[in-house]
Amino acid sequence: MKPKIFIDGEHGTTGLQIRTRMAGRADVELLSIPEAERRNAQLREDLLNSADIAILCLPDDAAKEAVAMVAGNNSVRIIDTSTAHRINPDWAYGFAEMDREQPKKIAGARYVANPGCYPTGAIGLIRPLRLAGILPEDYPVTVNAVSGYTGGGKQLIAQMEDEGHAEHIASPHFLYGLTLKHKHVPEMQVHGLLGRAPVFAPSVGKFPQGMIVQVPLHLADLKENASLGSIHEALADHYAGQDIVEVVDLKETASLPRVNAVELADTDRMKLYVFGTAGAPHVNLVALLDNLGKGASGAAVQNMDLMLGA
Ligand SMILES: NC(=O)C1=CN([C@@H]2O[C@H](COP(=O)(O)OP(=O)(O)OC[C@H]3O[C@@H](n4cnc5c(N)ncnc54)[C@H](OP(=O)(O)O)[C@@H]3O)[C@@H](O)[C@H]2O)C=CC1
């Protein structure tokens, strides 16, 4: 029998992109809820309990409610794309490339927390340098980022695209999260293995999908003799043999005049760069991804495949 998959929130931004990725797959059976019934709690509970894997594409509160709906059913496994369970030690963190043994942990888990879009870039850059001993635990990390506006879900999409919207946003680029209490900070600290919470400065650009995450570093405050080359080598070693995360060659990186936020839109890949000048005191670590690809829906399907052994 084919494994049954139910996407709770399938008519939202992340859910729709997962459905698109699943179209044409003959190895799974997709359970579906009509759009008009998407908030029908009884129907959702029935579908959740009929699934082998439920992928939650809901706000945090609704995701917690969905987990409670299957509490008495030991056969339903869950992938949650919300922020609700990302630092819960009972959940496997669904970033398969973060450690060699992570794919195995995800494959065997009942509960998998899909990473946030910004944390995928930030943790992807920071964690390998913590593991290699290059980045000290108490380093004051700063994360600057720009996301495509689909990162804000249906509401922000409507504000950006509909000029008649009462809260239309006409700005081509804006900063937000200005209280510095963004929901992704704890996740970046925990899985980035950081002693201090990073300063996180997010922004949104007038493009639907794409994301740049930057982590600038002072070499003098890293492990002795850390250099552009040794940092690149640590990242390249960490991701060797992976096909989704690419550490871009230093020579190619040095030749780039700019980084385009939408380069990886509509892909599930992530590119990591180490920018700087040999012998100079600073480096800038950069991750490039699609907020809805490796940052959300692409990672959810990758995790589902690991859980199915596909
Ligand atoms: N967009 C992105 O780039 C990313 C999103 N995520 C996460 O994915 C989750 C979904 O976000 P996103 O797809 O962007 O959001 P959307 O607002 O686009 O979609 C959310 C969907 O969930 C439905 N929903 C809301 N509340 C309930 C409820 N109580 N019961 C049933 N259905 C409900 C909404 O229905 P309705 O239309 O009626 O509101 C909508 O269909 C969030 O937790 C978000 O943090 C993660 C990574 C990146």
Ligand SMILES: CC(=O)N[C@@H](CCC(=O)OP(=O)(O)O)C(=O)O
């Ligand atoms: C542009 C934008 O608004 N982005 C969202 C983050 C994306 C998202 O929904 O958060 P998760 O990755 O945790 O699911 C935000 O800053 O709240």
